[in-house]
Amino acid sequence: MRRKGLFIFMAAALGAAAPAMAQTSTTDEIAKYRQLLADGNPAELWEMRGEELWKTATGPKKVSLEQCDLGKGPGVVKGAYVELPRYFKDVNKVMDLEQRLMHCRMSLQGLTREQATKTPFGSAGNPSDIEALVSYITAESRGMKMSVSTAHPQEKRAYEIGQKIFFHRGGAHDFACATCHSVDGQRIRLQELPNILNKTNAQAAYTTWPAYRVSQGEVRTMQHRLYDCFRQQRFPEPAYASDVITAVTMFLAKNADGGVYNAPALKR
Incomplete structure (x- = not known):
């Protein structure tokens, strides 16, 4: 017995x-x-195309983006992404990379807002210049540590707003970002759901975007990642390059401080 x-x-x-x-x-x-x-990683093709776009004179003003200031001086891309989002004095606001790119394309190249944000997310036969530019710029920070400032009052405010949005529940399912990303060990089907409140998890998650998505055959940026999260929560769709997305990005990026950046990466 x-x-x-x-x-x-x-x-x-x-x-x-x-x-x-x-x-x-x-x-x-x-x-x-x-x-x-x-x-x-196919993202290398996006990086190469992005570098070409960065250096090509275009738009009504027929100039390149090589004088675009991403925070470290005109034309400097090395190490710029690991310090974004950040406060930009020339526009008196906090911007993430895609907002800043939109600004440079409008102010330097003379594009309209509609032209500067055309096809933010690519698809088969309809590539996105923005995803290519983001791939190139972010790759230039590979191997560097995240170092996002909240020293300026507007940077601190953007972080606090992003934090509130992260915990805000709403939509048809009464979800929040925190529903999936504030607990250790959660997953949906085969997908791990990182706990963004855990520093190690936050670093591992944030530092691998943008990424080439095998399931979509495209490089997807942080803007797309967050847009898709809002969509899945059944929240109102945020406008591309909106301050809402920048605030959430600031919250995520600051939580990932100290993590070694390693993207564009590859994901399912």
């Missing part, structure tokens, strides 16, 4: 451990899959 009881106990223990073992196994296999593809 004692042997039978021991057998039942061991079977129950193994049964309880099985989901955790399966989850770990799945996570490990996904990590191996990403590693196998990492050396041939």
